[in-house]
Amino acid sequence: MSDPLNVLSDKRQTGHDPPDDPRSVGWTRPQRVVLADERNPLPLDGGGTLQPVTVEFETYGELSPARDNAVLIFHALSGDAHAAGWCAAAGEGNRPWRKARPGWWDTAIGPGKAFDTSRYQVICANVMGSCYGTTGPSSINPATGQPYALSFPVVTVGDWVRLQVRLLDHLGIERLLGAAGGSLGGQQVIELGLAYPERVKGLIVLAASPRLSAQGLAFNTVARHAIATDPHFHGGNYYGQSEQPDRGLGIARMIGHITYLSETSMQAKFGRRLQDRERLGYTFDVDFQVESYLGHQAQAFGERFDANSYLYITKAMDYYDAANWGEGDLRAACRRAQGSWLVTSFTSDWLYPPWACRELVDALCANHRRVTYIDIESSYGHDAFLLEVETTEQLMRDFLAGVAGSGR
């Protein structure tokens, strides 16, 4: 198979039975487990505790008898636990949005891929506050019988990782072989490495920095304002209403997409080309392809995501600052780090720009930690962490093999 990715892509288009692909993990089905209850509530960074907390997760591959081959994958803002394979639950119950399509990191997870499921057990769980199975603002508050909406607590990346470690305990995994994630997922890797350094050997951080820049904070602020301004938002109490704040959520998504692409890739992809027309329309309808693209992204996102979840997850993104482990000093924070680190940035990424990613690398190096850093040349912007498949696959595969063979 000389070009397996194209084969995969062909299969999607031709409707072949996906599990026939030897490099796919095949059909998957999410699992759920309650990881915080009355006797064991989850402490939160913002104060107080939360319970019950259900976590939705998927696993691919088998855990070794020594339980030492697990790799935990963290998803980004709009992701879910379905990281690889084909979701057998698509269309069922609360998953109308889960089209029969491969998981969000299917290019990296499967037999023979970077996260080789014939060697490793790969685990991915949905974050708290999301709308994909783990407890969040759309979950029913047992105290009221109503969805939490904005009465759900503001949760943090620290809370997320605390919960994921409970999942590891539940699965009987004392120490991960690896943890990996890009973007907000990469920030969870950093947090895992600083909060629970003894729980993981190899840490892979793609397109993520120790904290969001002022510009990143600004974009998230605007996104949240857009959601709150939607006439159907009703202060977050829109569940069960005939109309949802989809337009506001769509605007938030448009802003997101602008920050995921680079100026260069946007210019190459769309330029000033017109959409389905020969000349300007002189109305406020869509004229340009880029308008049409953003409009479609907005609409599709409204169909699959929850506006309140977007508020909570962007707030967690804003709040995250790895330097908190060193009382504001990132170098002091990284004294806690153990294990081996692979950090990659992407030259055209302006959401988690290379200079910000390098702050982590510098802080790890200052503490003489094992870190490999590569600034990957790419025009894809922030999306590069998912699109530069060949480069990242090889880096991650070799890094994991090294960690697995090191015996440390």
Place this chain on the structure above:
Amino acid sequence: MSDPLNVLSDKRQTGHDPPDDPRSVGWTRPQRVVLADERNPLPLDGGGTLQPVTVEFETYGELSPARDNAVLIFHALSGDAHAAGWCAAAGEGNRPWRKARPGWWDTAIGPGKAFDTSRYQVICANVMGSCYGTTGPSSINPATGQPYALSFPVVTVGDWVRLQVRLLDHLGIERLLGAAGGSLGGQQVIELGLAYPERVKGLIVLAASPRLSAQGLAFNTVARHAIATDPHFHGGNYYGQSEQPDRGLGIARMIGHITYLSETSMQAKFGRRLQDRERLGYTFDVDFQVESYLGHQAQAFGERFDANSYLYITKAMDYYDAANWGEGDLRAACRRAQGSWLVTSFTSDWLYPPWACRELVDALCANHRRVTYIDIESSYGHDAFLLEVETTEQLMRDFLAGVAGSGR
């Protein structure tokens, strides 16, 4: 006066009578003139005509007996005709928003300044579609007795410049000594130079390119969606209502401000500093200074700008493409150019980035036109065209003096 700009700034703070400043043009009062009526309607690029069209403008300094010392200034997206001095009409009639503060380019216009009003007559007019005196969507449509709202035609930079040339005719100015503008104002300079090359000797284009990039189109699209999503927008028919679409307009303005600052300047100005608090709040209230800043900008803009005008002006910005004069070929378009050109970009400007400004310079050079191009080192982003006062003042002053002395 060793540091006149600081003196000016001190005067603002201490409340001295502003016209006492020898470098201020003093009190100003806008004028209005009807430049299109039934007998002479204004032809529009989108087809059809518009009338009546009133134009609000200000002038500073005296027109020479030979009528050869006029400099036309073009304002950007949110600007108005009040480019310099202190508005004597502040607080009157429809100008509650006009605080007693200097015009938007007061640093450049006045006795002894770049646009030296003791030598030149400086003119600035409000663009069509705006809300500051020139006919726009908030104007009364005489056919209905109601504000136009979205029945106002989609107007273009070409239409604007056509109207400004009518203003020159009205003022008896056959040929301008100079035309100058930054951002969308700079695009009007380009358009004047291509549409009416015989009407201007020196053209000053700051932080403006021949056309907006895909990313620029994307930001404007999001801004318009935000306005249209405001519950008080009512399809643009909100005039006279108790509530205006100020939140949507505010979101549009926030997006604008993000694009006006550079990542570097935003990081330096705000970083991740908290606003009036010691620690994170764990609510959806304002935590960070950058959130507070954007919120204030949004609110202030809602008090002084009209949401429909924002739709029209951003659409004109999207539509502008100087290459249209060459059927899509900018070099062919620039064959039309005459006069001397001064083009400046700013290294950290990512709304009209240097590479895009250089396209104009390349096209002018290819046609052996007289052009001076400078990419000014600045961390201020797009705002640099207003903030790099010392550099731009010297450049513009010398350029204009050269044009005035050339006899061409």
